[in-house]
Amino acid sequence: MIGQIPNPNEPTPNLADYSAMQAAFSWEAACAEWVGSPNGGLNIAFEAVDRWVIAGRGEAIALRWLGKNGERQDLSYAELARLSDRFANSLERLGIAPGERVCILAGRIPELYITALGVLKVGAVFCPLFSAFGPEPIRVRLAKSRARVLITTTLLYQRKVRKQRGELPDLQYVLLTDSREAELGLYSFHALLEAESDHRPPPRTQPEDWALLHFTSGTTGAPKGAIHVHQAVIAHQLTGRWVLDLRPGDIYWCTADPGWVTGVSYGIIAPLANGATLVVDEAEFDARRWYAILERERVNIWYTAPTAIRMLMKVGAKTVREHDLSALRLVASVGEPLNPEGVIWGLATLGRPFHDTWWQTETGAIMIANYRALDIRPGSMGRPLPGIEAAIVRRRSDDRVDRLEPGEEGELALRTGWPSMFRGYLDDEERYQRCFADGWYLSGDLATCDADGYFWFVGRNDDVIKTAGHLIGPFEVENILMEHPAVVEAGMIGKPDEFAGQIIKVFVALKPGYEPSDALRKELLGFARTRLGPAVAPRELEFLPDLPKTRSGKIMRRLLRARELGVPLGDLSTLEGEYPENSGDE
Numbered sequence: 332m333i334g335q336i337p338n339p340n341e342p343t344p345n346l347a348d349y350s351a352m353q354a355a356f357s358w359e360a361a362c363a364e365w366v367g368s369p370n371g372g373l374n375i376a377f378e379a380v381d382r383w384v385i386a387g388r389g390e391a392i393a394l395r396w397l398g399k400n401g402e403r404q405d406l407s408y409a410e411l412a413r414l415s416d417r418f419a420n421s422l423e424r425l426g427i428a429p430g431e432r433v434c435i436l437a438g439r440i441p442e443l444y445i446t447a448l449g450v451l452k453v454g455a456v457f458c459p460l461f462s463a464f465g466p467e468p469i470r471v472r473l474a475k476s477r478a479r480v481l482i483t484t485t486l487l488y489q490r491k492v493r494k495q496r497g498e499l500p501d502l503q504y505v506l507l508t509d510s511r512e513a514e515l516g517l518y519s520f521h522a523l524l525e526a527e528s529d530h531r532p533p534p535r536t537q538p539e540d541w542a543l544l545h546f547t548s549g550t551t552g553a554p555k556g557a558i559h560v561h562q563a564v565i566a567h568q569l570t571g572r573w574v575l576d577l578r579p580g581d582i583y584w585c586t587a588d589p590g591w592v593t594g595v596s597y598g599i600i601a602p603l604a605n606g607a608t609l610v611v612d613e614a615e616f617d618a619r620r621w622y623a624i625l626e627r628e629r630v631n632i633w634y635t636a637p638t639a640i641r642m643l644m645k646v647g648a649k650t651v652r653e654h655d656l657s658a659l660r661l662v663a664s665v666g667e668p669l670n671p672e673g674v675i676w677g678l679a680t681l682g683r684p685f686h687d688t689w690w691q692t693e694t695g696a697i698m699i700a701n702y703r704a705l706d707i708r709p710g711s712m713g714r715p716l717p718g719i720e721a722a723i724v725r726r727r728s729d730d731r732v733d734r735l736e737p738g739e740e741g742e743l744a745l746r747t748g749w750p751s752m753f754r755g756y757l758d759d760e761e762r763y764q765r766c767f768a769d770g771w772y773l774s775g776d777l778a779t780c781d782a783d784g785y786f787w788f789v790g791r792n793d794d795v796i797k798t799a800g801h802l803i804g805p806f807e808v809e810n811i812l813m814e815h816p817a818v819v820e821a822g823m824i825g826k827p828d829e830f831a832g833q834i835i836k837v838f839v840a841l842k843p844g845y846e847p848s849d850a851l852r853k854e855l856l857g858f859a860r861t862r863l864g865p866a867v868a869p870r871e872l873e874f875l876p877d878l879p880k881t882r883s884g885k886i887m888r889r890l891l892r893a894r895e896l897g898v899p900l901g902d903l904s905t906l907e908g909e910y911p912e913n914s915g916d917e
């Protein structure tokens with residue numbers, strides 16, 4: 332357990348008394364008390380930027396953009412409010428109606444942030460597409476969203492959209508962020524913006540109006556399009572304040588790309604709704620660059636992911652020590668289980684333990700977390716957000732659910748009714764309905780809860796295996812292997828076995844300086860066996876240079892499994908690396 336030692340030089344945590352807040356807080360009251368926009372609407376973009384301008388903080392920096400070639404650009408809250416008003420006016424001129432989807436396919440460029448806010452202001456639905464996708468996953472998502480407008484760059488358009496435009500009959504307008512020319516079906520984003528006025532009445536969207544369409548990561552199968560509404564901003568703002576401890580003037584960096592839900596909920600909305608300065612790095616991961624950004628920008632709050640943390644661990648602690656990271660107040664992680672090794676490494680090298688947070692595209696905002704004011708149990712996802720009732724349940728055949736006892740393994744469920752809960756999967760009502768039973772949202776993740784209310788991730792429903800009568804989740808086995816000094820990453824799968832039902836096989840990536848060998852394989856298997864006991868110890872171990880991951884950085888165990896068993900690989904549209912040209916979603 333890592334105790335949180337109060338530091339007199341640091342502000343008191345925003346959520347200073349977790350238990351008191353948990354007892355007192357209700358979403359109903361928070362939503363009823365929320366003051367929306369001046370004409371009675373509730374709108375994410377208004378809450379994120381315009382509110383601050385009205386409050387007199389228009390000159391504060393909202394976005395600090397760091398280009399991949401060393402460029403820098405600051406946008407104040409007032410500038411962002413003005414530019415997004417202009418873009419909302421442009422969209423209105425194009426005839427975009429509330430509820431319509433507007434897609435963007437771009438890297439982390441300033442236009443992406445202007446687009447997101449402009450789309451929300453006009454009442455349309457913001458749908459980001461990850462820029463590293465290949466043409467086919469992009470076509471499928473554009474077709475599913477039925478967008479009439481796509482914002483992108485000339486290069487991405489030429490490479491990934493142009494050839495397929497004929498198959499996208501809905502797509503009328505492509506706005507290029509880096510072109511001044513207009514030709515058939517192509518328009519200049521900046522020329523459109525410049526033709527508009529800065530002024531617009533405050534948005535009129537209502538709490539239940541659609542705002543965001545996010546496709547899931549595709550870790551377990553074909554990505555699903557989750558829909559979120561404007562009221563979600565109440566959860567974004569509160570989780571930003573309570574979990575990330577954000578306050579006006581903080582320098583905040585979320586490393587997730589806005590092509591994924593984290594990069595929007597916590598890479599745009601939550602920090603702006605809390606008045607922070609958002610650092611946006613256009614470039615891809617590079618350990619030295621990252622440390623340099625943390626140091627130079629004096630980042631206070633840093634939200635990243637286990638894959639990135641593991642990559643930093645691989646580079647080693649020496650590089651960290653060359654940098655002054657004393658501005659950091661809180662570091663947090665999301666997306667995958669955070670191994671205890673990662674939490675402790677943060678404490679030892681950054682001087683801050685990583686705070687794990689759990690949530691999903693579907694939940695829209697952080698649901699379970701480690702808070703600044705509470706002790707951290709390394710390896711635990713933490714405790715439910717005040718206002719969230721979480722439980723470990725088993726779904727019965729009559730579609731009711733049984734709550735399980737502390738320590739028992741079951742499905743992680745959340746009592747329905749928080750503002751950022753998804754309101755549907757696009758065009759898949761049946762699948763949406765299947766996520767609910769007995770007043771609970773069933774997450775598809777398996778976990779346990781200890782007697783003190785801390786939740787522990789076990790694995791996804793699909794990744795858990797049964798061997799000789801035991802149910803085993805990958806997290807436990809992978810954690811043990813990661814305790815070995817040679818191992819940087821491990822992925823577990825089940826392999827059918829005549830006697831045991833399934834046996835455990837692990838795939839392992841090694842730290843620099845270690846080479847695969849028979850001796851090391853034996854050593855690792857022995858190491859795991861001593862710690863896990865023979866019943867749950869892996870029987871087979873294979874070395875891989877890297878484990879296959881989704882583009883949002885999650886280990887794709889289903890791909891390890893499919894390759895091992897020689898079965899079809901399934902949807903590969905979100906697989907990291909060179910995109911497979913012919914993979915689709917269906």
Ligand code: ATP
Nearest residue numbers: 547548549550551552666667668688689691692788
């Ligand atoms: P798909 O639903 O398409 O298979 P996905 O579930 O990976 O993809 P996301 O919504 O991006 O798509 O990811 C949410 C999932 O990520 C969670 O259900 C959980 O399995 C995992 N996850 C997120 N945060 C954590 C965490 N802190 N600890 C363990 N797992 C986490």
Ligand code: MG
Nearest residue numbers: 547551691775
């Ligand atoms: Mg999922």
